Amino acid sequence: MARDHLIRVSDLSVTYCADEGMPIRAVDGISLEISPQEIVGILGESGCGKSTLAGALLRLLPPGAKSEGGILFRGLELMNLPEAELRALRGREIALIPQDPALSLNPVITAGVLIGEVLRAHLPLSAAERRQRVKELLCEVGFDRPEEIYSAYPHQLSGGQRQRIAIAQAMACRPGLLVADEPTGKLDATLQSEIIELLSKIRQQHGTAILIISHDPAILAGFSDRIAVMYAGRIVEVGSSAEIFGRPLHPYTQALMRIASSMITSAGVISRFPAIAGESPDPGCIAEGCRFEPRCSERMDVCSQRYPQTFLPEPSRLVNCFKYGE
Amino acid sequence: MGSNLATNLPANLSNSPGGAFRGDLSGVNLLRVIGLSKQYVRGGLWKKRVQVAAVTSAHFEIARGQTLALVGVSGSGKSTVARCVARIESPDAGQILVQGTDIARLSSRELLPFRSGIQMVFQDAVMSMNPCFSALEAIEEPLRIQRKAIGNRQERRDRVGRLMIEVGLSPDWMDRPISNFSGGQRQRLALARALALRPRLLVLDEALTGLDVSTQAQIANLLLDLQAAHQLTYLLISHDLALVARMANVIGVMAGGRIVETGPAEQIVSNPMHAATKQLLASAKTTAAKFAAITGAPS
Amino acid sequence: MNYILRRLLRAMLLLVGVSALCFLFTEMAPGSFFDEMRLNPQISPETIAALRSSYGLDQPLAVRYARWVNAALRADLGYSIAYNAPVAPLxxxxxxxxxxxxxxxxxxxxxxxxxxxxxxxxxxxxxxxxxxxxxxxxxxxxxxxxxxxxxxxxxxxxxxxxxxxxxxxxxxxxxxxxxxxxxxxxxxxxxxxxxxxxxxxxxxxxxxxxxxxxxxxxxxxxxxxxxxxxxxxxxxxxxxxxxxxxxxxxxxxxxxxxxxxxxxxxxxxxxxxxxxxxxxxxxxxxxxxxxxxxxxxxxxxxxxxxxxxxxxxxxxxxxxxxxxx
Known part of the structure; x- marks a missing residue:
């Protein structure tokens, strides 16, 4: 360990054992470090295992999922921590911002109490102190009139407001790491940038490290410090945000960036978007070679024979592609 | 709430006064919507009725083979317009002229022949299809309803197979249940189903929303290809102005149930007039700027 | 408050509906209390007719129902023929x-x-x-x-x-x-x-x-x-x-x-x-x-x-x- 990492994931695999059929390896040997105050983006499409990764970091996977590998958080190995200690950690040290704010807030509990519940679970505060803290948190996530929001039920709030409540919940105990699983996936384009701005502000003010998961490079642009690109359960490329956006190395990343840029520049009507042909492989039946090989425009013979090992074309960059070595 | 957005602004500031764009759309308009209004009544037998205006006096027209996009934040009424045009709902006022025939007030029996000409694709392809259906059954459903599922078993399978090829799915998957298809594939299935009746107008209600970026590109390309191949006309509903600006000929911006600005896509993007348009554009531009900054100048 | 009122109103309507259906079904059901009496040669048809009219059973259904509702509002549910006593206390x-x-x-x-x-x-x-x-x-x-x-x-x-x-x-x-x-x-x-x-x-x-x-x-x-x-x-x-x-x-x-x-x-x-x-x-x-x-x-x-x-x-x-x- 050269630097002090906040969390260090090493060779993490998660396997879902379905009753029928083959076990599915949703996350396959992932290693990743996050430093304190760092924002790391996980870029990948649905089904690539990114949400499973988020669950695994919190040690919160559905029954039937088996995880192997190591997750070292502040010197604590989460993989062999008993459930009680994990519970004390969740929300206190590592907090999750879920994907769909319409589903992630309990419909019969008011927003204020929902946030207060997190405080109650971790901090010895009196009811009055808790109430006060909740109001501060509500201001912090951008509500002008916290009293009104405090007693509002989730169904009385808009999508953007709900996501702010979820962020306030996650930030309640000032965790060291926020895990945000597609925090803007279900929001309008306008609201997306607001939420991203809020998360930026939180990092600035509290030095919270953030692991943000998204399928959309545009969300991560200008927000995350480092980006890990995931494809079919594996990380295929890691680099600083500038490197990944400016000079993507893996053909998948390159294609993804072309697509994303074609969708955000308002350069007039086009007759075709750049695209990647085909679909990502079914996680149930993964072939021997590079998982992107069937869709890759630069495939070589070796690509279908074995999985490319990790190459380090530059000191800070990792890429799994035979283009960068043999 | 949003209606003051429209009233605050002098009408002549809008790209096209009155909201209806009458540009150089050559040929006959396939769809022409005049003064479409829809209110929802909340409450019922015992509760006090409250009328909520979802759409107020919307005008627009689409020429054959063109795409008109309605953009706006959620709750701006764009989906209600879509549902009225597809006549899933009945408008309270106004006309919906499909090649000159007003379908706004037709009964469901009278509508049947028009239904095959207008098909709708929803955001959530899973919710709009029975998950127990096989791909074959799902695609054939509209044909059955229109009593056009004729021919023997093999002819029907061939027809569905051709539709599946057309949307980029393998006909070998015809008998798979819908639940076995991925998100992008389901959207393709939904398109195949919509195409089964050879419609002239497709109403795409957030059909690209919620998909992965790479899938979004694939489906968008598919839509563009199908449009070119069949001279299809699209009414595209979306909250994503940036994406829509690259696909639509004409953009209508909705806010508070009104179409507050209409114009050619380039003009809306380069010279927005209404506050709502500027707001939508601002967030798109911020993202684009961030993206350009980081891709253009690596440190 | 309105919600409660609505519920109460609905409950009243339900009671009216149930009672109306009851009358209709009992009317449609074959036979009556006096069928057995009719078989008894010692009881004259006149007596039975008098009994029927004393219980109001000779009236048309609508009249009987109206009378019953009217009485029911005053907690009187009619008269039991078999027990020869008012129904409500029974x-x-x-x-x-x-x-x-x-x-x-x-x-x-x-x-x-x-x-x-x-x-x-x-x-x-x-x-x-x-x-x-x-x-x-x-x-x-x-x-x-x-x-x-x-x-x-x-x-x-x-x-x-x-x-x-x-x-x-x-x-x-x-x-x-x-x-x-x-x-x-x-x-x-x-x-x-x-x-x-x-x-x-x-x-x-x-x-x-x-x-x-x-x-x-x-x-x-x-x-x-x-x-x-x-x-x-x-x-x-x-x-x-x-x-x-x-x-x-x-x-x-x-x-x-x-x-x-x-x-x-x-x-x-x-x-x-x-x-x-x-x-x-x-x-x-x-x-x-x-x-x-x-x-x-x-x-x-x-x-x-x-x-x-x-x-x-x-x-x-x-x-x-x-x-x-």
Missing amino acids: LWSRAKNTLLLTTCALAITWLISVPLGVWAASRRGGLVDRAVTLASSFVISVPELVIAVGLLALVVRWRILPVGGMMSADSDALSMLAKLKDVARHLALPAFILILCETSIIVRHVRASVLEVLGATYVQAARGLGMSQSRLLFRHVLPVAANPAISLLGFSLAGLLSGSLIVEVVCGWPGLGPLILEATLSRDLYLVIGGIMFSALFMIGGNFVADMMLIVVDPRIRKEGVDAR
Whole structure:
């Protein structure tokens, strides 16, 4: 360990054992470090295992999922921590911002109490102190009139407001790491940038490290410090945000960036978007070679024979592609 | 709430006064919507009725083979317009002229022949299809309803197979249940189903929303290809102005149930007039700027 | 407030509907109380006709119904031909017993079902869960009547409890406390049968609704924020799961009532059940209608209570109530 990492994931695999059929390896040997105050983006499409990764970091996977590998958080190995200690950690040290704010807030509990519940679970505060803290948190996530929001039920709030409540919940105990699983996936384009701005502000003010998961490079642009690109359960490329956006190395990343840029520049009507042909492989039946090989425009013979090992074309960059070595 | 957005602004500031764009759309308009209004009544037998205006006096027209996009934040009424045009709902006022025939007030029996000409694709392809259906059954459903599922078993399978090829799915998957298809594939299935009746107008209600970026590109390309191949006309509903600006000929911006600005896509993007348009554009531009900054100048 | 008023109005309409249907069906049913008398050569047709008109049975249906409604509004439910007495007090003396039986059964059913259902759901697939599921499906699959008769036979054979009636013959001589104990011992068997049958249904519903909420995204999200299992269950899951359970309360009352009619007949509990059965068999018109109206009143009352509880528990409904103002 050269630097002090906040969390260090090493060779993490998660396997879902379905009753029928083959076990599915949703996350396959992932290693990743996050430093304190760092924002790391996980870029990948649905089904690539990114949400499973988020669950695994919190040690919160559905029954039937088996995880192997190591997750070292502040010197604590989460993989062999008993459930009680994990519970004390969740929300206190590592907090999750879920994907769909319409589903992630309990419909019969008011927003204020929902946030207060997190405080109650971790901090010895009196009811009055808790109430006060909740109001501060509500201001912090951008509500002008916290009293009104405090007693509002989730169904009385808009999508953007709900996501702010979820962020306030996650930030309640000032965790060291926020895990945000597609925090803007279900929001309008306008609201997306607001939420991203809020998360930026939180990092600035509290030095919270953030692991943000998204399928959309545009969300991560200008927000995350480092980006890990995931494809079919594996990380295929890691680099600083500038490197990944400016000079993507893996053909998948390159294609993804072309697509994303074609969708955000308002350069007039086009007759075709750049695209990647085909679909990502079914996680149930993964072939021997590079998982992107069937869709890759630069495939070589070796690509279908074995999985490319990790190459380090530059000191800070990792890429799994035979283009960068043999 | 949003209606003051429209009233605050002098009408002549809008790209096209009155909201209806009458540009150089050559040929006959396939769809022409005049003064479409829809209110929802909340409450019922015992509760006090409250009328909520979802759409107020919307005008627009689409020429054959063109795409008109309605953009706006959620709750701006764009989906209600879509549902009225597809006549899933009945408008309270106004006309919906499909090649000159007003379908706004037709009964469901009278509508049947028009239904095959207008098909709708929803955001959530899973919710709009029975998950127990096989791909074959799902695609054939509209044909059955229109009593056009004729021919023997093999002819029907061939027809569905051709539709599946057309949307980029393998006909070998015809008998798979819908639940076995991925998100992008389901959207393709939904398109195949919509195409089964050879419609002239497709109403795409957030059909690209919620998909992965790479899938979004694939489906968008598919839509563009199908449009070119069949001279299809699209009414595209979306909250994503940036994406829509690259696909639509004409953009209508909705806010508070009104179409507050209409114009050619380039003009809306380069010279927005209404506050709502500027707001939508601002967030798109911020993202684009961030993206350009980081891709253009690596440190 | 408006919500409550609306519910009350709906309840009134329901009562009117039930009574109208009752009149219609009893009219359509073949035969009448006087059919047997007609067979008796000693009674002249004139006498029967006079009797009919004295009970108002010679009037057209609409007139009879109007008269009945008019009287019912003043708590007069007509006159029983067989008992030769006003229906209302007759019914009330029996309804008290049915009410005692069903409310006891209802309370105990819910006291058992809720904790058991929650326990089973929170340890899904565990021993308790499997036992509850298995036992309840067994009880559900056996008809209530068979269970009632079977248990009755067991009790009689082993002489565990007194059977028939609601107190012993010599109960007048007993002290107040001993009297209560006596009634409780008589109550035990019919109540047990009802509780057994009803619990097996309710516990499954409670389990299912708790399971559904436990799987909800917001519960997963709360877990991700470090809520303890018990806090999660009692503060986050139960209030949501309570909604379908409370709606079920109204239905469970219906189940209990119809069940109690059978159980009362089998166990000889002097409730509405045997009375309505007798009245139906002898075509004692107003007694039948009165009995059904009493049952309907119970059910509507139960549903009303459930509705009120929903307002307390679920803010979404409360909101609707506010909107309607």
